[in-house]
Amino acid sequence: MEEVLTQTKFDILRTGLRPTALNISDALKEKANNVLNYSDFPTRKNEAWKYTNVNGLNKLVFDGKNIPISEPFTIANRSKKIHITNGQVSEGQSAIPGVKTSWDVLPEFFTDDPFDALNALYCTSAIQVEFDDSENETIELIFENTANSAIFPRLFIQCNKGAKGTVILNFQGAEQNASFINVSTYVNVGENANLSIHKIQKNGADTFDLQREYVDQAANSTFTMNTFPLSGRLTRNDLKINVNGNNCETFMNGAYTLKGKSHCDNHTTVDHKVAHCYSKELYKGVIDDRATNVFNGKVFVRKDAQKINAFQSNANILLSDTGTVNSKPELEIYADDVKCSHGSTTGQLDDEAVFYLRSRGLSEKAAKELLVKAFLGEVLEEVENEEVKSYVEAQIEKHFSA
Amino acid sequence: MIEIKNLHANIEGKEILKGLTLTVNAGEVHAIMGPNGAGKSTLASILAGREEYEITEGEVTFEGADLLDLSTEERAHLGLFLAFQYPVEIPGVSNVNFLRTAINETREAKGEDPISAKEFMAMVREKSKIVELDSKLASRSVNEGFSGGEKKRNEIFQMAMLNPKLAVLDETDSGLDIDALRIVANGVNTLKSADNASIVITHYQRLLDYIVPDFVHVLHDGKIVKTGNKDLALELEEKGYDWIKEETQVG
Ligand SMILES: Nc1ncnc2c1ncn2[C@@H]1O[C@H](COP(=O)(O)OP(=O)(O)OP(=O)(O)O)[C@@H](O)[C@H]1O
Ligand SMILES: [Mg+2]
Numbered sequence: 001m002e003e004v005l006t007q008t009k010f011d012i013l014r015t016g017l018r019p020t021a022l023n024i025s026d027a028l029k030e031k032a033n034n035v036l037n038y039s040d041f042p043t044r045k046n047e048a049w050k051y052t053n054v055n056g057l058n059k060l061v062f063d064g065k066n067i068p069i070s071e072p073f074t075i076a077n078r079s080k081k082i083h084i085t086n087g088q089v090s091e092g093q094s095a096i097p098g099v100k101t102s103w104d105v106l107p108e109f110f111t112d113d114p115f116d117a118l119n120a121l122y123c124t125s126a127i128q129v130e131f132d133d134s135e136n137e138t139i140e141l142i143f144e145n146t147a148n149s150a151i152f153p154r155l156f157i158q159c160n161k162g163a164k165g166t167v168i169l170n171f172q173g174a175e176q177n178a179s180f181i182n183v184s185t186y187v188n189v190g191e192n193a194n195l196s197i198h199k200i201q202k203n204g205a206d207t208f209d210l211q212r213e214y215v216d217q218a219a220n221s222t223f224t225m226n227t228f229p230l231s232g233r234l235t236r237n238d239l240k241i242n243v244n245g246n247n248c249e250t251f252m253n254g255a256y257t258l259k260g261k262s263h264c265d266n267h268t269t270v271d272h273k274v275a276h277c278y279s280k281e282l283y284k285g286v287i288d289d290r291a292t293n294v295f296n297g298k299v300f301v302r303k304d305a306q307k308i309n310a311f312q313s314n315a316n317i318l319l320s321d322t323g324t325v326n327s328k329p330e331l332e333i334y335a336d337d338v339k340c341s342h343g344s345t346t347g348q349l350d351d352e353a354v355f356y357l358r359s360r361g362l363s364e365k366a367a368k369e370l371l372v373k374a375f376l377g378e379v380l381e382e383v384e385n386e387e388v389k390s391y392v393e394a395q396i397e398k399h400f401s402a
Numbered sequence: 403m404i405e406i407k408n409l410h411a412n413i414e415g416k417e418i419l420k421g422l423t424l425t426v427n428a429g430e431v432h433a434i435m436g437p438n439g440a441g442k443s444t445l446a447s448i449l450a451g452r453e454e455y456e457i458t459e460g461e462v463t464f465e466g467a468d469l470l471d472l473s474t475e476e477r478a479h480l481g482l483f484l485a486f487q488y489p490v491e492i493p494g495v496s497n498v499n500f501l502r503t504a505i506n507e508t509r510e511a512k513g514e515d516p517i518s519a520k521e522f523m524a525m526v527r528e529k530s531k532i533v534e535l536d537s538k539l540a541s542r543s544v545n546e547g548f549s550g551g552e553k554k555r556n557e558i559f560q561m562a563m564l565n566p567k568l569a570v571l572d573e574t575d576s577g578l579d580i581d582a583l584r585i586v587a588n589g590v591n592t593l594k595s596a597d598n599a600s601i602v603i604t605h606y607q608r609l610l611d612y613i614v615p616d617f618v619h620v621l622h623d624g625k626i627v628k629t630g631n632k633d634l635a636l637e638l639e640e641k642g643y644d645w646i647k648e649e650t651q652v653g
Contacts, residue, residue, distance in 0.1 A: 352490045356544075359450045359486075360504040360560060361478035361511075370503065374494025374543075 009041040010114065012058050017150055020123040023105045031110055032117035039114035051294045051326045052236055052265040057208055060180055064147045067174040067204070072144060075168050075200065076387045079138035086144070087124030087151030099139060100128040107156060109186045113238075115210050119152045119184040128156040131165030131195070138166040138385075145173035145181070145204065155185040159195035159221075166385065169199040177204025178233075187215040189223045191245065196224040198388045202395070203232035205260060212238040219245025226383055227254040227283075229264045230395050239268040241279075248277045255379040255392060256285035257399045258293055258323070265294035272305045275335075281312040284379045286372050287323035295327040299342070303334040312342040317349055317375055319368070369400040403428050403568055403599045404449075404469070409460035410624075411448055418444045420624030421460070426568065429596045433610055433635060434603045436621035437643050442603045443487050445621070446572045450484040451477050465567060478504070479511035481567030481598075485557035485574045492544035497556065498526055500544060501563050508564070529562035533589040550577040558589040565593070569600040575609040587612030607639040620646055 014036075041057070042049030064086075074081060082099060083090040089101045103126050110120065129139050143153065159165050173179060181203065189195045203209050209232050217223050229235040241250055256264050270279045279299065287293050295314045316325045329342035349371050357367035373396055383389045404426045411419040418441045426432050436442055448455050449462070451474035462469040465480050472480070492500075506516040517525075530540045533555045545553050554574050561569050571590070575583055590600065590613050602613055610618070610632055618635045620628040622643065627650045628634065638646075 350490070350492075353492045353495075355450075355452060355474065356486065356490045356492065357495075357500060357504075358474040359478055359484050360500070360564065361475055361508040362500070362504055363475050363507060364473075366503060366507060370495050370500060371492070374492065377494050 004037045005040055008039065009055065009058055010036050010039060010118070016062055017122045019121060020152070022103055022123050022126055024120065024123070025105050025108065028106060028108055028110060028120055032120045035112050035114050035117040036121070039117075048267060048296070051292070052234070052263065054208065054210070054234065054236075056234065057180060060148070060150075060178055060206075060208065062148055062150045062180070064149060066147050067177050068146055069144060069172055069174045073170070073172065073391070074140060074142060075170055075198070075391050076138050076140050076385070079140040079168060081140045081142055082127065084125055084127075084141060084143045084153060086147050086149040087153065089125045089127070096139065098130045098132060098137070100130070101125070106154065109156070109214070111212075111214060113212060115182055116184045116212060119154055119182050122150070122152045123154045124152045126154040126156070128158065129165070129167055130158040130160065131163040131193070132160050134162065134164045136164040136166060138168065140168040140170055143169070143171045143181070145171075145177050145179045145207070148178045150180040151182070153183045155183065157185065157187045157195070157197065159189050159193040161190040162192045163190065164194040165196075167195070167197045168388065169197065171200060171209065172202045173204035173207055175205055178206035179204065179208070181207060181209040181211070183211040185211070185213040187213060187223075189215065189217045189221040191218040192220045193218070194222040196226070196385065198226045198383070198385060199228065200388075200391070201227075201229045201232060201235055203235070205231065205262070206233045208233055209235045211236065213240065215239070215241040217241065217243045217245060217248045217250065220247045221245065222249040224251040224253075226388065227252075227266065228392050229254070229256045229266070230392075230399075232262055232264075234263045236265045237267065239266070241270045243270065243272050243277050243279070244274065246274050246276045250277070250279035251382065252279070252281040252283070253379050253382045254283035254285070255376045256283075256293065257376075257396055258285065258291035259288040259399070261290050263292045263294075267296045269298040269300070270310065271300045271302070272308045272310065273302050275304065275306045275308065277305070277308055279310045282379055282382060283314045284316070284376055286317045286319055286375065287325060288319040290320070290322045292324045293326070295325075295344070296330070297328075297342070298330045298332070299340060301333040301335050301338050301340065305335045306337040308335065308338040308340065310338070310340040314344045315375075316346040317372065318346065319349065365400065369397070372396065372400070403465065405463045407461050409445075409448070409462065410458045411444065412456045412458055413444070413454055417458075418455075418624055419448070422621070422625055424619065424626055426599050426601060428599055430599045430616045431594070431613060432599070432601045433615040433618045434601060434621050435605065435618065435635065435638055440621045441624045442621050443572055446484055446487075446570045446603060449477075449482065449570055450474060475507065476511070478564070479508045483561050483564055483566035483569045485554075485561060485569065485571040487572040487576075489545050489553045489557055491546045491548070493546045495544050496541055497539070497544050498541050501560060504564065525563060530559055532562055532592050533558045534585050535559045551579060551582045554578055554586060555582065558586050562589060562593055567598050569598070570603070571600060572603045573605065574602075575604050575606060583609065584612060607635040610635045622646060622650060
């Protein structure tokens with residue numbers, strides 16, 4: 001039996017947090033406490049956190065100081081919207097069919113990740129979104145951080161058999177915001193269902209944002225996860241997808257623009273447990289100044305999962321000499337009749353192309369911007385939702401004018 | 403238009419241009435010929451502002467400005483255009499989109515209003531016709547997947563769109579079939595006026611049947627070693643460069 005750890009960095013962090021006001025079952029509470037009792041902040045020795053150091057979390061002060069967002073935004077015009085302000089579901093919003101924001105007792109979903117345990121014990125809001133028909137309704141959750149706060153949303157997204165739905169997770173905070181965002185999202189894609197999630201992370205420059213998505217896909221379903229880490233001090237996304245049924249399609253796209261001291265880490269896992277499925281992953285980003293980027297993409301193809309087509313690609317452009325990238329695609333294949341490929345590239349903008357464009361009269365800045373837009377454009381082409389796409393495009397442009 | 407005086411330039415410590423002098427006036431067409439490795443593309447690159455070269459001596463005045471003191475884009479704004487010997491492919495950047503940005507940045511530098519969408523599209527139609535460039539190619543990614551000849555035609559299309567004062571064409575004829583050669587030459591001739599000038603770098607006299615030069619220069623070992631009229635090109639075609647090399651050594 002392992003020893004209970006005392007005076008861990010988690011203990012220090014927890015002294016500044018308020019336990020959840022939601023009802024949490026004793027069983028869940030015990031499981032979560034148990035995980036945290038035996039955990040400390042991950043270190044370099046922890047393979048999954050080798051390049052991401054979260055110690056800065058304990059320097060954050062959740063003073064609640066009001067820092068208004070200068071340009072608050074919503075993404076989708078015709079979406080049904082729910083505002084979550086500093087972690088709390090805003091009051092007085094009209095009910096949306098299929099969306100549940102109040103609970104008697106938190107659902108029991110749980111993993112043994114200490115940050116998931118933290119999320120359960122300090123949950124600030126639990127939200128369920130359920131799609132039951134093929135209308136492809138868009139539900140947008142707008143997480144506005146207008147104060148330095150610690151927020152722990154726990155999300156349950158359910159796309160029932162044959163249903164189709166779109167969820168936009170819109171995280172935003174003022175430039176100076178220094179919050180701790182910790183999100184656990186449990187996703188269930190039913191048979192023949194089609195679910196898309198678009199996640200925008202437009203956080204304050206000192207905000208830490210740690211998120212996990214646990215996805216289960218049933219047979220004949222399609223799932224798309226588009227992730228856009230646009231700003232923040234540290235952003236970590238753990239996307240774990242279990243493809244449990246035959247004939248599934250899984251799409252993962254990511255585009256990131258890092259500058260200053262920001263650090264971004266995307267860990268993705270697709271676990272092909274059964275045969276006849278297709279998955280495609282494309283993550284691309286540009287890294288400027290002293291920013292650092294980590295990508296780790298795992299694809300498992302289990303023993304009997306024949307006829308799997310799995311493609312994965314990560315590409316990075318360094319815009320400065322001081323940015324760094326650690327990219328590691330990993331394929332683990334235990335079946336023999338599969339088609340898989342992965343690739344990872346990190347390089348600079350093509351000097352020849354910059355010179356060519358400048359020789360036609362474009363400023364150096366405009367030339368670089370055009371090339372970066374073209375580079376990230378490959379990811380945006382994969383995004384079917386026009387509103388999400390044009391928002392991200394505009395942000396890429398802004399990234400350069402700042 | 404442009405005055406190049408005693409230009410010396412190095413790359414990686416090796417001297418490539420060794421005192422090159424050349425003056426081009428408005429309304430003139432100058433051809434530069436010369437053996438491989440003589441420094442023709444180097445001259446073109448330096449004029450366009452490629453930064454890898456170190457200028458050790460000499461000066462270049464373009465439209466009254468000290469050219470070597472300007473950034474690449476400022477040179478373009480002043481009306482300098484280089485048709486590349488090897489145009490780069492730029493995936494994801496549409497030809498017409500970037501040209502529109504280029505035109506607008508040039509206009510902005512001159513204090514003019516941006517071009518309207520309508521005016522721009524009309525111009526694309528008009529200019530792509532001159533070089534018989536398929537309108538599909540005009541809107542595709544810059545040079546991506548273009549054949550060698552299409553790339554060269556695209557250079558002339560861009561030149562037509564940007565309407566430069568001085569165009570430097572670096573072997574725009576190489577790799578072209580006879581029809582394409584005629585089309586490209588025709589493009590250059592159509593755009594010729596009393597206010598602009600061009601420097602045509604070529605290995606083949608053939609091109610000069612279509613684009614008739616006022617002067618033909620031979621660039622050898624980093625210098626202009628001989629200047630004549632279009633007959634010099636014919637003579638070179640016939641005799642090669644050896645006699646000039648010898649003449650230079652003797653001189
Ligand atoms: N980056 C470089 N590093 C070293 N040497 C270079 C570089 N670029 C050009 N050179 C050298 O400079 C010389 C002139 O090259 P340049 O391309 O100007 O010749 P050119 O006259 O255009 O020849 P061609 O007819 O083959 O196009 C050559 O000897 C070439 O090898
Ligand atoms: Mg050359």
